[in-house]
Amino acid sequence: MRPWVDRFNRLGLDGLADAPRSGRPPTYREDHRSRVIAKARGLPPKPAAAEVPPTCHWTLDLLQRELSKEGVPIRRSQIRRILQAEHVAWRRPRTWLESDDPDFAGKGPGSSGSTPTRRPGAPSCA
DSSP states (O other), rough: OHHHHHHHHGGGGGGGGGGOOOOOSSSSOHHHHHHHHHHHSOOOOOTTTTSSSSOOOOHHHHHHHHHTTTTTOOOOHHHHHHHTTTOOOOOOOOOOOOOOOOGGSSOOOOOOOOSSSTTTOOOOOO
């Protein structure tokens, strides 16, 4: 505590600021970090018709690919760290399989009529 008081007495309010420290400079500029966060908070691009599975949620790989197209070369692990630090959620990819069996849809128990088709308040892909 005493060093802070001495610095304040010598330098005034400027003495309370942290002194510059050595170390590695940031790898990614602040504007790149901002673009990662803004992109993750928006909706991903619509998938092509032939692309399977269609998704309306960002994945780390999709974010990396889209940011790379925009000139922000950033690694997947860094995107993950940035999003975790900002408490921004992303989705892990899930795979949906389709069957060639014509009776596939008729197999298994049907869902209840009271079961909602999607969670209330969940974002839609439209």
